[in-house]
Amino acid sequence: MIDVNAIGKNLREKIANINVAADKRPCGRILYSGDGVLKIAGLRDVKYNELLEIEGGYRALALNLEQDSVGAVLFEGDDKVSYGNLAFSTGETVHMRVGEELLGRVVDPLGEPLDGMGALTTEKMRPVEFPAPAIMDRGKVNKPLQTGILAIDSMIPIGRGQRELIIGDRQTGKTAIAVDTILNQKGEDVICIYVSIGQKASSLAKIVSTLRENGAMGYTCVVCSTADDAVPLQYLAPYSGCALAEYFMYQGKDVLIVYDDLSKHAVAYRTMSLLLKRPSGREAYPGDVFYLHSRLLERAAKLSEEKGGGSITALPIVETLAGDISAYIPTNVISITDGQIYLESELFNSGVRPAVNVGLSVSRVGGSAQCKAIRQISGQLRVSLAQYRELAIFMQFGSDLDAETQKTLSRGMKMTDTLKQRQYLNYSVREMIVLLLVSGSDLVDKIPEKKMITYNEGLLDYLRTNRADLLAEIDPNAGISEELRKKVLDAAEQYVNVTVGDDGVQDEEEHAEEGQGEEENFAKA
């Protein structure tokens, strides 16, 4: 029951305390308005990055403080503000609405809901620009953030508090990796924030519905600025997302934040800078475009235990043109982040999905955070894949190959196939260990070359339904003992014998090949 009297009393008290004397406010007048940029005379006390109020209820951001005018960018209403209108300073910088309430919601960079699910009631605010944690407040990255993607978790491991760049041409599956990673955080106690910067509204709607269908919105907030939003909103979006992430990090929680994508962010900032007549540099980007991204990504951190031990893991995405990673923005962001996942359209088109180029992708800090078991068995993976690729190029020149080479090639191909993975089909750590153990053993020689992917999926299904005890026995944080390895391989062999037996003609061919392989093994021995 709502007590009307209490509310009335409360209101009366509040109103009684308000000073309604005529107030003196500094104001300015608009000298120029065009392309969303304002030049304002007056406003002597305004600060850099301060929020301005324009007559008619529009908001603007003060960015250029000059001798006799202030340059500002409008968040909305650029066709309604005109010469001579009044502008007021508000005395505060831009703030983002934060709080648990934002999880499951789609909001704009100022924290206003866009999903039609009602207003937000949280009163907590955080400044959009905030200094990164100090050196002494930081801890060591020591806990893995599982993406659920075998190629990444085995060879390019990501730790909580790391900044790992996802880079590649358009249509190579950059967003798919980020979305898969968010989906894989279900039940992992990681809060996810997806920041869209200048994206098409249609693709964003698709991502939101994917997250919703897979039950990921419960722990995810989408901060969105679409391609038709005012440029300043696109510019603010990543900082707002980061402010929300910091709110959770300083509470000791682990947060994953995806910036999709920073090349559009740089373009938005370039637009703003050029319109504000700031001097331009390489590729017409302003001089501080490096600082633009470094101050954002520096806010991703792992806090020390004394500071609560929270973390922000950042997955910035950068789009390259024709695979050129030596362009301005890609090189900048590569040098800021702790590693990159490099996606190639050539790989993507030849069916390797996720199209991760294992040679060019690195993770500079994730190795120490990787599960012990995976580290133990994936050590050789990168080397043998590199060897296979070298051999595969060589193979194109001649068809007469000795048995040993053929076997290496066949194994390499199966290894590559093992790393192929369908979208939204994430593996758990234990399943990854099984796949890695099998692909590194002699067992693969029994599996027909083109069947590797179906085999892997079948094997995991089989283990999940029939051998859950075996999966439970694998401890990702301990090493894999020889005994356990044998157990896993035995179970896998059982499955191979059942399935390969059904395969008819191909089966026979395969057996012939397999015989050869075994002979060699004997010869070697």
Place this chain on the structure above:
Amino acid sequence: MKEALNNAKVVLAMKADGETIDKIEAFVRARGCDGARYKIDPSIGGGIIIYIGDKVYDGSVKGRLASVKRSV
């Protein structure tokens, strides 16, 4: 623009009597203005708004209601 900044702009809800005008003139001259331009705008509800250079002296009913709204 120079002319606009040197003249105070005064908005009133209704026509004021001579005494009030004198008071206003004294107020704006004390703050370095050459004079005042007057505008009648009933939508401010009552009271007075004076613009001088880069400051607004808002004593209108509308402005006070807005400040009440902001703080509740």
